[in-house]
Amino acid sequence: MLEIENRRKALQDNLDAQKKQRERNIMGQFSTPYLLALDIMQHMKSLIKGNNVSLFEPSIGTGVFYSVFAEVFGTDKKAFGIELDNHYFSPAKQLWEGFPLEIVQADFFNITPDRHFPLLVANPPYIRHHHIENSQKQELQLRTYEQTGIKTSGLTGMYCYFLMLSEQWLEDGGISCWLIPSEFMDVNYGKALKHYLLNNVELLQIHRFNATDLQFADALVSSCIVIFRKAKPQSNSPIRFTLGGSISKPEKETLIDRQEIADSQKWTNLFENGIVQxxxxxxxxxxxxxxxxxVTGDNNFFIVDDNKIEQYGIDKKFLYPILPSPRYIKGDIIEATGELPDIERQEYLFSCNLSESILKQQYPGTWSYIQEGERQGVRDGYICSRRTPWYSCEERxxxxxxxxxxxxxxxxxxxxxxxxxxxxxxxxxxxxxxxxxxxxxxxxxxxxxxxxxxxxxxxxxxxxxxxxxxxxxxxxxxxxxxxxxxxxxxxxxxxxxxxxxxxxxxx
Ligand SMILES: C[S@@+](CC[C@H](N)C(=O)[O-])C[C@H]1O[C@@H](n2cnc3c(N)ncnc32)[C@H](O)[C@@H]1O
Known part of the structure; x- marks a missing residue:
C-alpha cells in the first residue's frame, strides 16, 4: 500500500461523515473499499499488455482507483479523473498534488474527450432514475442513441449512461472496467446495457459478488464488475462469468457463448450454468x-539451423536439438529418430560456456559465430548482458x-x-x-x-x-x-x- 493511501482513506471517511445518507444517495457517493479496488487493479494488470499505461476515472471521488493504480503500475504512470462535487474534488486535488494525476471538476457528461486511454476503471454514481431530472434524462437518452444506436428506457440508472457514453475516452483495444449494481442483468431497463455489451464492444468478463457479500454495506446494492475491451465483439470467443470470492480468485467460473447469453433474459441465472467446480x-x-x-536472450542468434551451423562451422558439442514454435507442431506427438525430433524444421540451441580464448584456439568456427553475435549487438541485450559468458544459455x-x-x-x-x-x-x-x-x-x-x-x-x-x-x-x-x-x-x-x-x- 502507498503511504498516501492512509491519508486518502482518512479523508474519504471525514468527507463522507460530513454528508447525510440521503445526499450521498442522490449523488451516488459510495466509495470503493481499498482492498476491492486493489483486487480489481491487479486483475487489470493481467489484462493490460506492455508498460505504456495510463488511467481514466470518470467519477474519481477521492481517487481510490488512482491510489491502487499507482501502487500496481507505478507512481510514474499518468492518470486523469473527473469529479463533479467540489466537496470531494478540492480535497482530492490537494491530496494528490505532486502525483502525475490530473483531476478536473466537471460533469462527466459535459466534458469532451481530448485524449484516449488504454485503461478506464470506474465506480460510477449509482443514481436511480427518479433522482435524474427529466431534461437531463432526455438529453442522456438522445446522446446514447446518437453514439451507440441504442434506445434506453426512462427507468435507466445513471451508471448505465456513464458506461455507454464512456467509449470515446478509450483508445482502440482499451480495457474498460466497471463496478456497478448487478440489477441491470435482470431488469427491463438493463436490456439496453446488455445489448451494448454484446454488440458494441468485446465483453470479456462479468463478475458477480455473492448477494450476501455486499460490497458497499452502506449503499445496500449487490454489485458486479463488468470488463470489456473497445473492440468489435468476437463471435466465437466465450465470455467469462465468475461468481463469488474476488475477481482475481473467483469461487466459481463458467465460460458462456455470446449466443447463449443473448438468448438469456436474466443474466444472473447464467453464473450457475455449467460451473466448473x-x-x-x-x-x-x-x-x-x-x-x-x-530463455535464450535472442532466438535469432541462439536458435540455429543446419545452414548456419555449416556456414560458421559451429561445433556439435555446443548444439542441442530444440523444437520450433508450437504452430509448426501439427499433432500432439513428436516422434523421433535417435535423439532428433521427426519434424521438418530441424533446429538447435547454441549454448557454450567455454571462454573466448579457448574457443579461438580450439573451436575457431564457433568462435567466429560468437564474434558475429558481438557484431550484431546480441551480447548487449537485457538477458545476455547479465550472464557470463553472454553466450551460455540456462540448462534445461x-x-x-x-x-x-x-x-x-x-x-x-x-x-x-x-x-x-x-x-x-x-x-x-x-x-x-x-x-x-x-x-x-x-x-x-x-x-x-x-x-x-x-x-x-x-x-x-x-x-x-x-x-x-x-x-x-x-x-x-x-x-x-x-x-x-x-x-x-x-x-x-x-x-x-x-x-x-x-x-x-x-x-
Ligand atoms: C460511487 S462514487 C465513486 C468514487 C470513487 N471512484 C471510488 O470508487 O471510491 C461516484 C462519484 O462520482 C461523482 N459524480 C456524481 N455524478 C457525477 C458526474 N456527473 N460527473 C462526474 N462525477 C460525478 C460523485 O460525487 C462521487 O464522488
Whole structure:
C-alpha cells in the first residue's frame, strides 16, 4: 500500500461523515473499499499488455482507483479523473498534488474527450432514475442513441449512461472496467446495457459478488464488475462469468457463448450454468515439476539451423536439438529418430560456456559465430548482458511432456494441449516442460505408462485448464508454470506407481 493511501482513506471517511445518507444517495457517493479496488487493479494488470499505461476515472471521488493504480503500475504512470462535487474534488486535488494525476471538476457528461486511454476503471454514481431530472434524462437518452444506436428506457440508472457514453475516452483495444449494481442483468431497463455489451464492444468478463457479500454495506446494492475491451465483439470467443470470492480468485467460473447469453433474459441465472467446480485435492504439481523452456536472450542468434551451423562451422558439442514454435507442431506427438525430433524444421540451441580464448584456439568456427553475435549487438541485450559468458544459455533437460504456454480460443478448440515428446529436443520458453517428481520418474520411463499419463492429461476438461490459466482478452490465454502445477488432477491417480523412497536411495 502507498503511504498516501492512509491519508486518502482518512479523508474519504471525514468527507463522507460530513454528508447525510440521503445526499450521498442522490449523488451516488459510495466509495470503493481499498482492498476491492486493489483486487480489481491487479486483475487489470493481467489484462493490460506492455508498460505504456495510463488511467481514466470518470467519477474519481477521492481517487481510490488512482491510489491502487499507482501502487500496481507505478507512481510514474499518468492518470486523469473527473469529479463533479467540489466537496470531494478540492480535497482530492490537494491530496494528490505532486502525483502525475490530473483531476478536473466537471460533469462527466459535459466534458469532451481530448485524449484516449488504454485503461478506464470506474465506480460510477449509482443514481436511480427518479433522482435524474427529466431534461437531463432526455438529453442522456438522445446522446446514447446518437453514439451507440441504442434506445434506453426512462427507468435507466445513471451508471448505465456513464458506461455507454464512456467509449470515446478509450483508445482502440482499451480495457474498460466497471463496478456497478448487478440489477441491470435482470431488469427491463438493463436490456439496453446488455445489448451494448454484446454488440458494441468485446465483453470479456462479468463478475458477480455473492448477494450476501455486499460490497458497499452502506449503499445496500449487490454489485458486479463488468470488463470489456473497445473492440468489435468476437463471435466465437466465450465470455467469462465468475461468481463469488474476488475477481482475481473467483469461487466459481463458467465460460458462456455470446449466443447463449443473448438468448438469456436474466443474466444472473447464467453464473450457475455449467460451473466448473472440482473437489479434487490432487494437483498436477503432485506429479510433475513444471518449468518454462529456455530463455535464450535472442532466438535469432541462439536458435540455429543446419545452414548456419555449416556456414560458421559451429561445433556439435555446443548444439542441442530444440523444437520450433508450437504452430509448426501439427499433432500432439513428436516422434523421433535417435535423439532428433521427426519434424521438418530441424533446429538447435547454441549454448557454450567455454571462454573466448579457448574457443579461438580450439573451436575457431564457433568462435567466429560468437564474434558475429558481438557484431550484431546480441551480447548487449537485457538477458545476455547479465550472464557470463553472454553466450551460455540456462540448462534445461529434455522433457517427455510439454505444453505450449499460450492458447487461442479462435484458432484451436483445445486451447491447452499436452504434447508427447519422444525426442531429446528441448524447448524455448514458449513451452512449459513437465519433469516427473523423483518418486514417479522410474514409472514414467516406461513408454506405455508415459503414453497413458499423456492421454490422461489431455482428457483434463479444457474448462478446468482455462480456469487455471490467465485470461489475456481477445480469446488469448496463458499458463504460467505454477498455474499449471495448481491444476486439479484426478485423471492420473492409479496410473503411476510411487517409488518406495527408501529403495530409491539405493538405485
Ligand atoms: C460511487 S462514487 C465513486 C468514487 C470513487 N471512484 C471510488 O470508487 O471510491 C461516484 C462519484 O462520482 C461523482 N459524480 C456524481 N455524478 C457525477 C458526474 N456527473 N460527473 C462526474 N462525477 C460525478 C460523485 O460525487 C462521487 O464522488
Amino acid at each position: 472440482t473437489n479434487e485435492t490432487e494437483k498436477l504439481g503432485d506429479y510433475f515439476t513444471v518449468k518454462r523452456g529456455v 533437460p529434455p522433457a517427455s511432456i510439454i505444453v505450449p504456454y499460450m492458447g487461442r480460443s479462435d484458432t484451436n478448440k483445445r486451447m491447452f494441449r499436452f504434447i508427447l515428446n519422444k525426442s531429446k529436443a528441448i524447448t524455448t520458453n514458449v513451452y512449459l516442460l513437465l519433469y516427473p517428481k523423483p518418486q514417479y520418474a522410474r514409472s514414467l520411463r516406461d513408454l506405455t505408462i508415459l503414453t497413458q499419463v499423456w492421454h490422461a492429461l489431455n482428457s483434463i476438461p479444457q474448462e478446468r485448464m482455462i480456469k487455471g490459466g490467465r485470461f489475456y482478452g481477445g480469446g488469448l490465454r496463458k499458463m504460467e508454470p505454477n498455474e499449471l502445477m495448481n491444476i486439479p488432477l484426478s485423471e492420473i491417480s492409479g496410473l503411476l506407481e510411487e517409488d518406495n523412497k527408501q529403495l530409491s536411495l539405493f538405485q
